[in-house]
Amino acid sequence: xxxxxxxxxxxxTQMGNDKSIKCEQNLGHDTMYWYKxxxxxxxxxxxxxNNKELIINETVPNRFSPKSPDKAHLNLHINSLELxxxxxxxxxxxxxxxxxxxxxxxxxxxxxxx
Amino acid sequence: TQLLEQSPQFLSIQxxxxxxxxxxxxxxxxxxxxxRQEPGEGPVLLVTVVTGGEVKKLKRLTFQFGDARKDSSLHxxxxxxxxTGLYLCAGAPPGTYKYIFGTGTRLKVLA
Numbered sequence: 001x002x003x004x005x006x007x008x009x010x011x012x013t014q015m016g017n018d019k020s021i022k023c024e025q026n027l028g029h030d031t032m033y034w035y036k037x038x039x040x041x042x043x044x045x046x047x048x049x050n051n052k053e054l055i056i057n058e059t060v061p062n063r064f065s066p067k068s069p070d071k072a073h074l075n076l077h078i079n080s081l082e083l084x085x086x087x088x089x090x091x092x093x094x095x096x097x098x099x100x101x102x103x104x105x106x107x108x109x110x111x112x113x114x
Numbered sequence: 115t116q117l118l119e120q121s122p123q124f125l126s127i128q129x130x131x132x133x134x135x136x137x138x139x140x141x142x143x144x145x146x147x148x149x150r151q152e153p154g155e156g157p158v159l160l161v162t163v164v165t166g167g168e169v170k171k172l173k174r175l176t177f178q179f180g181d182a183r184k185d186s187s188l189h190x191x192x193x194x195x196x197x198t199g200l201y202l203c204a205g206a207p208p209g210t211y212k213y214i215f216g217t218g219t220r221l222k223v224l225a
Contacts, residue, residue, distance in 0.1 A: 004156075035215075041200055043157070043215040056212050090156050101145070101206065103213060105156030 143205030
């Protein structure tokens with residue numbers, strides 16, 4: 001069973017569209033994250049939820065809205081997609097209080113905006 | 115803004131060679147992690163170091179946390195093609211869960 005799973009893995013869409021990426025973790029972790037990795041492989045945190053509460057909200061356009069219906073799920077909705085949104089989006093989870101807070105990543109969602 | 119700079123950015127070596135990757139910052143971190151990411155996959159944790167000066171070994175990989183907990187290094191002995199990948203360091207400032215990732219080092223080991 002995949003620990004952190006996200007769908008879709010690949011997404012090609014036109015500018016201006018709205019799209020969502022879903023994420024689920026079956027590790028029982030209390031914290032989930034969304035990271036964005038650009039073409040230069042730089043991995044930057046976007047959001048983090050702890051027990052469904054937003055705890056990290058980096059400088060991200062308002063077009064990006066995370067939603068956590070429960071501790072095991074964290075979805076990312078993107079409105080009015082722009083060319084610059086093309087990237088790989090990684091969902092991840094961790095358990096607070098665990099040694100070093102190991103972050104477990106999903107396989108990524110490759111978003112291409114054309 | 116805290117920044118973790120990794121060097122070198124790219125590294126291409128022959129199988130059997132040794133190499134060291136550096137992760138530097140001007141900020142203190144409560145812990146520092148190293149991840150490896152292979153194409154088409156998410157990063158996978160290799161090690162976590164939490165004490166200044168700490169050294170951890172994982173087979174042919176040796177990780178060190180700087181005494182001041184601002185920097186770290188990853189040394190690979192006798193590199194193999196299977197070591198090829200993107201190596202990322204990540205640190206969390208004291209009292210936060212906000213892990214900041216380094217700029218990455220792309221390693222290619224040629225057979």
